[in-house]
Amino acid sequence: MSSTRLVTAQKYIAHFANLDKALLASLLSEGYTHEFAPTSLHPPGPFTKTSFLAHGASLREIMDGFPVTAKEYFECETSNRVVVWATSEAQFKEEAMDGDEAEWEYKGEYVFMFWMDESGETIERTVEFLDSAATKERLFGLMARAKANLGKITDS
Structure with missing residues (x-):
């Protein structure tokens, strides 16, 4: 069990x-903090509950x-x-992508x-170690590109 x-x-x-924002919000304590690491990537944050939900x-x-x-x-x-040791895969919105779908593939580790509250039902603090090479060399660029592509759609 x-x-x-x-x-x-x-x-x-x-x-x-x-x-899922509602699920995430239900899991975070009111005093929640979130940090990305390593700092050599110059990641965003640190975050409070409110700013992490906005992220x-x-x-x-x-x-x-x-x-x-x-x-x-x-x-x-x-x-x-x-x-938790984990892997991930980004699923960019179709309208955010330009070019070949293969260009938009991203997998990270x-x-x-x-750190949980006493009950174990809510998280008080998270430190998330990013896949340094993949994040720096692929993900940050793809995210910026997707935002720019969506910006072109809303500007037209």
Whole structure:
């Protein structure tokens, strides 16, 4: 039987399938913080609950989903933490893409570290280690390109 903290982490990972804002909001504590790492990538953040939900909304503008698949869950009962080693695949909106679909393929590898509240039902803090090379060399560029493409549509 899965612990509450493990189920919470699994729900968090599942929200990426369609970037479900309501599900995500239900999992985050009011004092939630989110940091991306490593800092050498100059990622956005750190985020509060409100600003992280806004970050998710900006992803939904350019993506239909960003499905994350857990490779392994590591649970630590004594510190009330869960660590997830995972992979992902970006699913950009059709109207955001230009050129060949193969140009828009992105797959990454991540590690999420979750600190839970006492009940294990909400997440108080997340540190998300990004796939450094893939994020810097592919994802940031694709996201900027998708935003620019959508901007052209709204400007016309």
